Amino acid sequence: MSDVRVASRYAKSLLELAEEKGKLEEVHKDMMLLNTVGEENYNLSLAMRNPIIKNDKKNAILNSIFKGKVSDITLAIFKIICRKNRASILPFLGGEFHKQYNAFKGIEKATVTTAMKLDKELRSTFEKIVKQISSEKQVELEEVVDENIIGGYVLKVGDRQLDDSIKSKINALELKFSENPYIKEF
Numbered sequence: 001m002s003d004v005r006v007a008s009r010y011a012k013s014l015l016e017l018a019e020e021k022g023k024l025e026e027v028h029k030d031m032m033l034l035n036t037v038g039e040e041n042y043n044l045s046l047a048m049r050n051p052i053i054k055n056d057k058k059n060a061i062l063n064s065i066f067k068g069k070v071s072d073i074t075l076a077i078f079k080i081i082c083r084k085n086r087a088s089i090l091p092f093l094g095g096e097f098h099k100q101y102n103a104f105k106g107i108e109k110a111t112v113t114t115a116m117k118l119d120k121e122l123r124s125t126f127e128k129i130v131k132q133i134s135s136e137k138q139v140e141l142e143e144v145v146d147e148n149i150i151g152g153y154v155l156k157v158g159d160r161q162l163d164d165s166i167k168s169k170i171n172a173l174e175l176k177f178s179e180n181p182y183i184k185e186f
Contacts, residue, residue: 003088003089003091003092004089004092004096006086006089007089007090007092007093007095007096008092008096008099008100010077010081010086010089010093010096011031011093011096011097011099011100012100014027014031014073014077014093014097015027015097015100015101015104017073018073019104021073023071023073024101026071026073027071027073027074027097028097028098028101030066030069030070030071030073030074031074031093031094031097031098031101032094032098033066033069033070033094034066034070034074034090034093034094035094035095035098036094037065037066038090038091038094044061044065045090045091047061048087048088048090048091049087049088049091055082055083055085055087056082058082058087059078059079059082059083062075062078062082062090063075063078066078078090081093102140105138106136106137106138107136107137107138107139107140108130108131108134108136108138108139108140108157108158109140109142109158110126110130110134110139110140110141110142110155110156110157111141111142111143111144111155111156112126112141112142112143112144112153112154112155112156113144113145113146113149113153113154113155113156113165114143114144114145114146114149114152114153114154115145115146115147115149115150115151115152116145116147117143117145118143123141123143126141126153126155127139127141129155130155130157133157133160134157134158148167149165149166149167149168150165150166150167150170151165151166152164152165152166152167152168152169153165154168
């Protein structure tokens, strides 16, 4: 089974446990910290995937990094994961937990790509659009600035994409002009 699927199952169990104990927000914050530390420190991910490093040593590494910064539930899940020889899933655990947290709380994640940074008014407009599309109560909007789209926007909500960028319109025109209605194609 892939590490992402295993991480998803552990994340689901952790979410249920945290909800039961009333520490969901605290554990979510811990998982976001794990995600940030994992992204900033590639050597940690390599250490967790290394089969030569023993599981108790991996747990000791995690304890030295996170003890005092995360909740007891999070430290306990780290210990369980290491003991079960599943430390390779830790780089994926934070992201999978965040996805399940958003689904549990009814938060829709969307990404908007524009040629320049959004101001408050445009940001609230995009949030309203996402709320209408997804019928969710809350929106987590991620902004991406890409000057190559020239103007307009590309909005991704779940598996849907609204592309109203100048670049896509130019590409469509280019395709249209490449067709010659006066020459028959066989």
